Amino acid sequence: MPTALELVDVNAGYGKLHILYDISLEIPEKEITVIVGPNGSGKSTLLKTIFGLTTIYSGDVIYRGVNIAGKKPHDIAKLGIAYLPQVGNVFDNLTVEENLRMAAHDFPKTAAREAIEEALEMFPVLKAFRKRKAKTLSGGEKQMLAMAMAMIRKPDLVIFDEPTAALAPKIAVQVLKEIVRLRDEFNKTIILVEQNAKRALEIGDKAVLLVSGRIQFKGGPKELLTHPELSKLYLGLK
Amino acid sequence: MIGISTIFFLETLAYASTLALLSLGLSLTYTTTRVPNFAHATIASIGTYVLLTVVGLMRLRGLNIYLYSIPAAFITVGIITLLQYVLVLKPLADRGNGLIGLMISTLALDIILMGVINIYADFLLQTFKAKKVKLQVRDQPALRSYDARIELFGQNVNVSGLVAFATLIAVAILLWLLLNKTKTGIAMRAAIENPALAEVLGVNVNRMYMLAWFLAGGLAGVGGVFMGMVQKISPAMGALLIVSVFAGSIAGGITSVFGSMLGGLLVGFAENFGPYYSSLLLNMDMTGYDKMFSLGIIVVVLLLVPGGLASLDLSGLKKRLPLLRAGGVEVSGE
Ligand SMILES: Nc1ncnc2c1ncn2[C@@H]1O[C@H](COP(=O)(O)OP(=O)(O)OP(=O)(O)O)[C@@H](O)[C@H]1O
Numbered sequence: 001m002p003t004a005l006e007l008v009d010v011n012a013g014y015g016k017l018h019i020l021y022d023i024s025l026e027i028p029e030k031e032i033t034v035i036v037g038p039n040g041s042g043k044s045t046l047l048k049t050i051f052g053l054t055t056i057y058s059g060d061v062i063y064r065g066v067n068i069a070g071k072k073p074h075d076i077a078k079l080g081i082a083y084l085p086q087v088g089n090v091f092d093n094l095t096v097e098e099n100l101r102m103a104a105h106d107f108p109k110t111a112a113r114e115a116i117e118e119a120l121e122m123f124p125v126l127k128a129f130r131k132r133k134a135k136t137l138s139g140g141e142k143q144m145l146a147m148a149m150a151m152i153r154k155p156d157l158v159i160f161d162e163p164t165a166a167l168a169p170k171i172a173v174q175v176l177k178e179i180v181r182l183r184d185e186f187n188k189t190i191i192l193v194e195q196n197a198k199r200a201l202e203i204g205d206k207a208v209l210l211v212s213g214r215i216q217f218k219g220g221p222k223e224l225l226t227h228p229e230l231s232k233l234y235l236g237l238k
Numbered sequence: 239m240i241g242i243s244t245i246f247f248l249e250t251l252a253y254a255s256t257l258a259l260l261s262l263g264l265s266l267t268y269t270t271t272r273v274p275n276f277a278h279a280t281i282a283s284i285g286t287y288v289l290l291t292v293v294g295l296m297r298l299r300g301l302n303i304y305l306y307s308i309p310a311a312f313i314t315v316g317i318i319t320l321l322q323y324v325l326v327l328k329p330l331a332d333r334g335n336g337l338i339g340l341m342i343s344t345l346a347l348d349i350i351l352m353g354v355i356n357i358y359a360d361f362l363l364q365t366f367k368a369k370k371v372k373l374q375v376r377d378q379p380a381l382r383s384y385d386a387r388i389e390l391f392g393q394n395v396n397v398s399g400l401v402a403f404a405t406l407i408a409v410a411i412l413l414w415l416l417l418n419k420t421k422t423g424i425a426m427r428a429a430i431e432n433p434a435l436a437e438v439l440g441v442n443v444n445r446m447y448m449l450a451w452f453l454a455g456g457l458a459g460v461g462g463v464f465m466g467m468v469q470k471i472s473p474a475m476g477a478l479l480i481v482s483v484f485a486g487s488i489a490g491g492i493t494s495v496f497g498s499m500l501g502g503l504l505v506g507f508a509e510n511f512g513p514y515y516s517s518l519l520l521n522m523d524m525t526g527y528d529k530m531f532s533l534g535i536i537v538v539v540l541l542l543v544p545g546g547l548a549s550l551d552l553s554g555l556k557k558r559l560p561l562l563r564a565g566g567v568e569v570s571g572e
């Protein structure tokens with residue numbers, strides 16, 4: 001598989017607070033790359049770094065041959081990358097419909113309407129809630145809305161930060177199924193950060209283990225799951 | 239009105255509308271940068287000097303005053319406030335300054351602006367002299383007599399109060415339409431609520447904030463025009479007003495633009511009617527105590543509704559109203 005996104009020796013953090021050290025990583029096209037690691041290891045920071053939401057001290061972030069390190073998030077959003085943050089991934093005080101319109105805010109009118117209808121077809125549960133404020137949705141419904149908002153922008157690369165956190169196991173499985181569907185039916189490239197390493201690695205094509213801001217492992221998900229030390233030390237698996 | 243003359247009522251209406259225009263702008267800027275702008279009232283008094291300039295140089299009278307000075311003040315003061323954001327607050331915030339630093343910068347700007355207005359007043363005085371315009375630039379009370387007049391309840395009164403209130407209503411409607419019906423407005427609400435997510439969805443959040451600051455400044459400038467039509471004009475008039483503007487915003491729930499507008503109206507009326515009625519009631523002169531009433535309002539509102547007027551949840555009432563009208567309370571579906 002060709003590479004969609006590549007990080008080369010990236011050092012990044014928040015202001016002067018250095019979090020990520022020498023991150024080099026290739027994200028293959030049309031595959032699910034799963035990033036796992038302990039709390040505070042820098043998983044969210046890594047995703048934010050791709051999207052221009054942190055300070056990059058050195059290194060390159062190359063998307064389809066273009067270095068996007070240092071670009072503003074709103075410009076990166078226009079390149080076909082979508083990012084669903086770990087928290088606050090919908091606008092609580094806007095209605096479901098306004099949230100969707102927001103996601104399509106820079107489209108021409110008819111294109112926006114079509115994109116919104118398509119997104120609603122992908123996530124039909126949302127149709128019943130059009131006029132409701134997002135803060136009144138359940139966790140799972142919010143996650144669907146966030147995914148619909150991301151899909152409206154017709155991205156090639158979708159970045160998920162713990163999309164199943166705080167969801168009931170049954171709904172979490174459903175959300176992960178949707179993510180697999182994005183890869184298989186819609187040919188999206190996906191980066192997925194997950195707390196529940198086992199569940200995520202089972203659907204992933206490539207695994208990355210992040211510990212204290214450094215990459216400890218890159219390779220096949222099976223390999224990581226069955227790794228004698230790493231899986232025990234960092235994933236809580238026996 | 240009980241014991242209140244039409245003239246006093248209209249002047250109060252002008253004052254309250256002015257406060258409402260300022261309080262809503264203060265909230266609009268506060269929701270973007272989370273910094274209370276202490277220069278907001280002095281910025282409005284720039285609008286007053288735009289009014290004085292336009293009236294003096296164009297020799298305007300009557301409704302023409304509003305026709306020219308409102309757009310001129312809106313644009314001039316809007317641009318100055320935009321510059322405050324772009325040249326002062328944004329660079330300071332980008333360098334990692336916290337709330338205190340940013341707040342002090344607005345106080346500093348307030349002092350600088352007051353100096354600049356004084357210098358401009360001198361310049362204007364020279365210009366007026368040269369052009370033989372009979373207007374003072376400090377302690378100028380005469381603009382009242384230039385106002386258009388109409389017959390209302392058998393009295394011949396200035397229109398400033400009515401124009402101010404009508405302008406406020408028009409502003410409220412336009413702002414509501416902007417924020418709820420246009421792409422830009424929805425993007426602005428999104429940028430205010432969750433800037434990071436808005437950025438991720440391709441909104442240039444900084445540009446939205448620039449627009450918010452421009453609008454807030456422009457509306458303050460319009461408020462300055464009405465201030466100039468009912469009050470004595472002086473470069474320091476903003477300093478007297480800023481407490482009341484904050485009172486309006488805080489009573490309204492500082493993060494709500496429309497709540498702050500209501501708060502501003504409420505404070506404006508309280509500051510004029512409070513001293514008036516209490517003077518009658520206590521049989522002593524209470525005219526110097528107007529700020530006591532605005533601050534009293536903050537206390538009362540925050541005691542009763544800690545989140546400010548805007549946090550009053552009317553949706554529960556709306557749901558219950560039909561049931562009450564039907565005469566019986568049933569268990570609703572939710
Ligand atoms: N906005 C921020 N400003 C400063 N430091 C931050 C910020 N966000 C995170 N950090 C710090 O960066 C480090 C990595 O945090 P990050 O959120 O990337 O971890 P994570 O791997 O996503 O953890 P979790 O599994 O809990 O989500 C932590 O020490 C955290 O305290």
Ligand SMILES: [Mg+2]
Nearest residue numbers: 043044045086
């Ligand atoms: Mg995280």
